[in-house]
Amino acid sequence: MSTYVSPFDETTATPVAFAPRPASLAGARVVLLDISKARGSEFLDRLEERFRADGAFTHRLVKPTFSRRAPGEFLEQVKIHGDLAVEGLAD
């Protein structure tokens, strides 16, 4: 192969590994992350019922806007309040 000047930034290439799935939801702290899209909260309402029925504790967070990256302090809140998180999309 010839040498080329890559347009890629290889420091962004590392795939992020999935965290292991929890064995049980009982007692788990679940962040339900509303990205502020229309009707996303309805979806999360239903999930919240199911999580609570399985014995999980839920915590709702609302991203300022769906169209921009979540601010760093917001992601910190996710980590503080949750053992796991569900991001509620829409459309």
Place this chain on the structure above:
Amino acid sequence: MLEAIAADAPAEPLRDGVVVFLESDCPTCRLTLDRFAAAGVRNVAVVFEDSAPVAARVARQAAYHGHVYAEAAPYATSERLAIETVPTTVRFDTDGNEVDRAVGWDRDRLAQLLGTPLGQDEPATKPGCAARWTYTAPPTDELEEMFELGYSDGLPVIPPTPERVMAMLGGRNPDATLGLVPPGMGEATYERVASCAVLAGCKPAYFPVVLAACTAMLDEAFNLNGLAVTTSPPGQTVIVNGPVRQAIGLHCGMGALGPGWRANMTIGRAVRLLVQLTGRGAPGSLDRGTLGHPGKLGLCIAEADTPWLPLHVERGYDATTSTATVIGCDAPLSISDHRSKTPEALAATIAWAAAATWSPNWWPLTDVTQLFVICPEHVMLFTEHGWSKDDVRNAIFAAPERRGADMITFGEAPPAAHADPDASFRKWLSPDQIMLVAAGGEAGRFSAVFGPCFGMGSTPITREIQ
């Protein structure tokens, strides 16, 4: 010689574990890697008979999280182990002796070899391809190599050799940076921007325009992150004003929206390649666009000289300054009006065509600036009646008006229309949301409105071309 993709990978994977030998262009290999990833398999070392960048890209696409290696020609490891077919999966004992081997994709056999269920998806078996060392490969075609490396938007590109990139940089510092490119946040060093410009087919003379457009695009207020990942269609459209148009051959006349004009086509493409490659915003990957549109290959418009104030002067620049303005745009909708005799009638035609964009019943468009390209014959009708761009903007804004009751018989009517069927609605909140640019051939009464970039909170940005 095996080359580990990740720094923490064991240097010698061929002992006490399982190794699968793959090639990037073998469909069965892709299937195998996808199935391993889907089954959560991580403890199989993957050896690609490919270059390291290709191996990394294919593993990333498959979301495979185990260790990945690449081996270049002449593929000595494969030959030594007599791997005649890919995929071949081999188990080694602690001394490095082979204790089991499965050839091709054989779901149940591989599940047995791995000791891990691999699902029930079909096909259960699929034969593989000949390993590369077993045949004489044709000489490398550098244009095909660009596709293998992922250096493409789907069309052939110019290989970014060091010599071409250096010429594109024109003495600029290759390590200088424009910042991080959403959505993947790769750093837009000048060298990477120049690589994208070479890939796109730019001449070095175009590079200052590419730099200015990319600088504008990375302004936080443009919200490239939103545009790059949304399911809606916007691309990053570039509008160029000032003397640079003539200096580098940017075309603003007949066929102004393309195709056919190298400077326009390649500058727009370079900007989009930066998003897709450096920013890793490739369609189907982080770019989640439902349909996209052909203008996302790249779209660069040069405004024509008319009696009107050019866009950059409207935006506060001196007429002798050259600028690049970026705006998020869906595809253009052509607006034919060959019959209007008055500016009011023509403005109404243009406005009502625009009223159908995004959705015929989504009124108003709250957070957009919408681009209109007005053709010379339409400009002439307006200017002969003494209408400035502001006059046209105000008339376009004022023309479409509907009652709630007229909208609620269709889908997607605004909630306020249901609440008050007698309420009056406009397509925009303000004339300031209407951006007018003159361009096109002398003959023909075809203007255009671009579908808006709605919901992204994106502000058009203008930057001076240095």
